[in-house]
Structure formats: C-alpha cells, structure tokens
Amino acid sequence: MKLNTSYKSVIIEGVCLLYVLLFVYAATSKLLDFENFQIQIGQSPLISAFASYISWLIPLLEIVICLLLIIPQTRVIGLLASYFLMVMFTTYIFIILNYSSFVPCSCGGILEKLNWTQHLFFNCTFTVLAALALYFRFFKEKNFTNKNKIVKYMGAFCAITILGISMVIFLFLLSEKIVHFHNSSIRRFPHTPLEKNMKLDLGVSSYYIAGIDDNKIYLGNTTAPLLITVVNQKMQIIEKKRIEIDWKKYKFRGLRISVKAPYFFVTDGTVPITYRGKISNWKVELVRPGREYFAVAVPVDSASIVIRSHSSITGESILGVVNIETGKTILNPALLTKQFDGVFDLDGQLHYNDKMQRIIYLYAYRNQYTLADLKLNLVKRGNTIDTISKAKLDIVKIEESHVRKLAKPPLFVNKASAVADHRLFVNSAIPGKFEKDALWKSASIIDVYNLRDKSYQYSFCIYNIGGDKVRSFVIEDDNLYALIGSYLFHSKLSRKKMEQYEK
DSSP states (O other): OOOOHHHHHHHHHHHHHHHHHHHHHHHHHHHHTHHHHHHHHHTOTTTGGGHHHHHHHHHHHHHHHHHHHHSGGGHHHHHHHHHHHHHHHHHHHHHHHHTOSSOOOOOSGGGGGSOHHHHHHHHHHHHHHHHHHHHHHHTOSSOTTOHHHHHHHHHHHHHHHHHHHHHHHHHHHHHHHHHHHSOSSBOOOOSOOEEEEEEEEOSSSOEEEEEEETTEEEEEETTSTTEEEEEETTSOEEEEEEOOOOTTTSOOSOOEEEEETTEEEEEETTTTEEEEEETTTTEEEEEEEOSSOEEEEEEOSSSEEEEEEEOTTTOOEEEEEEETTTOOEEEETTSSOOSSSSSGGGOEEEEEETTTTEEEEEESSSSEEEEEOTTOOEEEEEEOSSSOOSOOOOEEEETTTTEEEESSOOOOSEEEEEEETTEEEEEEOSOOBTOOHHHHHHEEEEEEEETTTTEEEEEEEEEOBTTBOEEEEEEETTEEEEEETTEEEEEEEOHHHHHHTTO
16 A cells, blocks of 8 residues: 555654654753763773763764754755664664673663663664655655666665664774773773672771682781781681791891792891791791892792892892792893882882783883793783873982982872782772762772783772772682771672673
C-alpha cells in the first residue's frame, strides 16, 4: 500500500520534531551539567583521549542539527546529519557492550534512566525513524520506479552509514592507543577490583610494612625498631616478637626490618650493617658488617639485597646489588638519571619483582620508572600518566656547611607504590583531567601499569579512614594491604576484573 504525499509529509514533520525535542533536551542537559558530562566522557573506554573536544562538539552538533531541522530549506541536511550522528551513537554503544573492557555509566540527559541495552534499542529506533524520513523525503513524488534515483539514494545512504561506523571504530582504536601508551593524565575508573574490605586499628601510626608472605603481613614500628608484629588475613594480630641484637657495638640511627620469607633482615644503612635470621624463631646473626652506606635496602633472596646508595666519587644516588655472604657488590651509576643534584631529584621507591626477576625503581618527583635485571643492566624505562617529566625542586646550598637542602617541600608525583606479578601499582599525587576534587579529598588514587609493555591500564580508589589517606601499601597474589593513619586495611583483589581490564 502506497502512502500519499500528505502522509509522507506528516511522517517527515513528526520525525523532525522528535529529533528537535531529543537534541534540544540532550544538548541543554549536557551544557547545564557540563563538568559532570565531561567527566563521564573522560571515563569512556572508547573516546576518553578526545574528551576535551568531544564534550564540546556533541552538544554543539545537536544544537546545529536542530536549527537545520527547523528551517525547511535545510531539513534534508538536518535529517542526514541526524541519521549520521545517531549511527555513530549506536555504533558507540554496540562497541561498549561487546568490545569494551568495562561498561561505564551513562552520559546523562534522557538516557540516564536507561541501561546500556535500552540505550541501544532507543538509538536504533531513532536511527530507523531518520532513515524512514529520508526515504519519504527523497521519494515524495510518485516515481518510485526511478532506478537512478534509487541507486543514488541507496549509495548515499550506505556511504553515510559506513562513514559513521568507521569514524567511531577509528576513534576507539586511536583513543585506546593514546590512553594506554601515550596518556596525558587521563584516568579510567572502571568497576573497582577491591572486594571484601577489612581493617584493624593498630592504635598508632608509627607502623610500617616490613613484608608479606603466606597470607600474613609483617609490620615494623619506627618507635620500637626491633618489634615485629604479625597479622593474618582475618586482621588478627597473631604474634609479636622483639628481635635481639647487640646495641652497644654499633650506633644505630635507622634500623629497619624487611621480611623475605623464610628469612628476615635487619638493616641500618647509616652504620652500615645487615643482620639476617629466620622468621621461624626471629633470631638474628650478623652477616655483613657493611661497606656501602645506603638509604634503602630491599631483599632479593637469602643472600642478596638491592640498595640505593651514594657514589663515593660524586655523592649522587646510585643503585647496587649486594651479596651479603660473599661481599661482592655490583653498582651502576648510569641507571638512575640525574636532573638536578643527583640526590634529591633521584628520590623514589625501590622494589624487586620475584616473578619477573626485575628491579623496579619509581621516581618520587617525576613521571618515570626504571626496570633493571639483577646485574643492573637497564631493561626498560617507562612513564606514569602524570605529565610532570622534570622534578619541581627548589634546592639551596648552605655555604658554611656545604650542605644542600630543599628550600620548600617538593611536589610529589608518586607517593607510594607496590609491584605484583607483571603490574606496577602507583599511589599518584597529581589529579588528572576530568576528575572531581571530592574524589581526591576522600580517597587515594591507585594507577595500575603493565610492566611488560609499559602501558597504563586503569585506576581505582582506596578510600580514607578517619580522614587519613594511604601511607604505604603492598600487594601479593590477590591480597592488598595498606596503612591508613593508625589502621591496617586489607582487601581482596578480583583477578577476573584485573585481567579483564588488560584486554
């Protein structure tokens, strides 16, 4: 049954009116809550790299299309633009549902009340309506048998459809590459991998994490340097031991306990000295009256430790691997890259990854980390997503004592970190783009990096306890422990979610 021209005109007018209502409402709601809309676009797994441009472009296009639909002379162009935009929206949602590593929240407006599957049906309906209106507009006359006109119409229709789909796919692939490998401070917060959170009030905030192994966490205490506290996964203190050493022989100033099961180490880089013992009895023996002074020591195994020391020639920070049984030391002055004085600018966090057999050094005041093997050969350098590539330090030299000091507190980029499997977890100090201030006030942000390909993966939050943020944290297998104020926080990490976000 053929529709006469008047019915076709009514359908075209009705579709145009629906699109005007939709786009006016959508554009207005986006602009009235623009900051939130921009944040939501920034969290998209498809177009987050272009959020700065797209968040302005979409409502602007919607307004322009409305004007084109209202003016009779430009209505065809308006319908074509409506169809093109709706094809892109529909493709976007289809990719979100089928190929995205996670499904974000909706982008506000009328669609905020719909889930993503309902979004897809909603968009498909409007896409079909636009196609129908265009068909009736091109064939208002009665010459339906005009083959040339049909071919031209179908060619243009297919070209617009293919172009819309292709543009979304291109933006998706390009955005993913930018976010994971060339990120400029755009974070993604998918569904948190933290599950089954628990906490234990330790009473004081002087504890530090000495190690983690076999479903236990070992805590040292800066005010009681030889006290070790053992906590199980149920957040119960199961053991407290005081380690006995000869206090009279050395003038200790920085004793620190490190656990590498089944051994533990007691070190003081200011002496320097290294003790070793077994956690089965917590008795120590002196294994190395030191040669190299060091600021940080991390156990590799029962016989080796990685240290950050100072060059006897330049005084600059340097990484080394010490065999505490043979006394052999490997140093590599070129591994840490100097920017200012070679001391303050090289501050950072030192880790050893058992599974990758790699030393990882994360700078505190710039967006860089370094991987090396146990012979201190450089493996690779990587970057965090923060944009601060040069440390912001104000260093002064006191002439009388020839001592260098910081004139003001430095700007931290990476406050704390942990390594597990092939992942680097970084507690960032720098807010990224499209992030709410309230989030940074209420939580510590943890960024996750893949050390295999140096890519950024995603971010998640560890929320404050009693107004306090994370001081330090460790991860082993699917267990995350963090010190927050006087509390020890424990959470399970969902392996399924972590692996899903790496796809």
